[in-house]
Amino acid sequence: MKAVRIHSFGGPDVMKLEEVPTSAVAEDEVLIRVHGASVNPVDYKIREGKYFAVKAEQLPVVLGRDVAGKVEQRGARAQSWQRGDAVYAVVDRGRGGYAQYVTVKADLCARAPKNLSLIEAASVPLAGLTAWQGLFDHGQLQQGQSVLIHGGAGGVGHLAIQFAKARGAHVTTTVSHRDIEFVRGLGADIVIDRTAQRFEELLSDIDLVFDLIAGEVQKRSVQVLKRGGVLVSTLGKPDESALKEREIRGVGYMAEPNGAQLTEITQLIEAGKVRPYVSATFPLQDVARAHEVAVKEHPRGKVVLEVP
Secondary structure, three states: OEEEEEOOOOOHHHEEEEEOOOOOOOOOEEEEEEEEEEEOHHHHHHHOOOOOOOOHHHOOEEOOOEEEEEEEEEOOOOOOOOOOOEEEEEOOOOOOOOEOEEEEEHHHEEEOOOOOOHHHHHOOHHHHHHHHHHHHHHOOOOOOOEEEEEOOOOHHHHHHHHHHHHOOOEEEEEEOHHHHHHHHHHOOOEEEEOOOOOHHHOOOOEEEEEEOOOHHHHHHHHHHEEEEEEEEEOOOOOOHHHHHOOOOEEEEOOOOOOHHHHHHHHHHHHOOOOOOOEEEEEEHHHHHHHHHHHHHOOOOOEEEEEOO
16 A cells, blocks of 8 residues: 655655555454545654654654545454445554555544545544543533633634534634634634734633643733633643642643544534534645645644545
8 A cells, every 4th residue: 555654754855655565454443445634733743753752763654643534344343334434533653544544443433424525524533632632521611611722723723612612612712813704703702813912911710721832822821711720732731830829720631542532523513513624635645745734834724635
């Protein structure tokens, strides 16, 4: 099969489309014929050698953390899936989705939403689970609570807005000026132009801050949280010393594969309550260009690779 691998760390040019063996299918796995694989920040962090879990001695590796496609083969204990079923999933660490085929544990897969193409569906798994777990598992967001989402126009953020609204939360988000109308269309109640306004001068008593930016934005976020609130970040655990005084709980996390949660996301998408946004698609052989766009242009939603 064809797959995109790196043999060394570096820029987009280190990614090579190569012929590699198709993995054998374990008893609890399915083999997915990949139709689409999305581009995520973890992909270019791995490529650049900036992701702690991938070391030089482990190279070469196939990139890509999530996929959508059709079941090609199933193991003896993967009876819940049939050949031809449309599925999507986050790929276990150590495997890669930028490939024509990938094996995934059967219980980590979910039925792809019927109202999405497989290319659109490929944009959802990792970003969707990152948003879901940040808001609900770690942030404990409930109906009627308030959440501030930093970076609401991005891959994780634009889904987080929709998930929070579907849960019945009051949603504020910070974005650049060009994305104001985009996030309003997603259902955000309050939109703050981060280039012209300081959110900490406009907000107070927020239950949850979901931070996708880090740095100074994260530090300033402490000021808007109510006593006993929660600051959740995908970019490292917040500084405890800044949180103690206000009894704020700080959480840093990485999303984990979860088929049951993906099934809940499928239900929201099929009910019309959530819609992923794909800003650009590229054929697998143009993976370098896809990374350049994702890194330099900060597109809305997601960039997806179409796998031949």
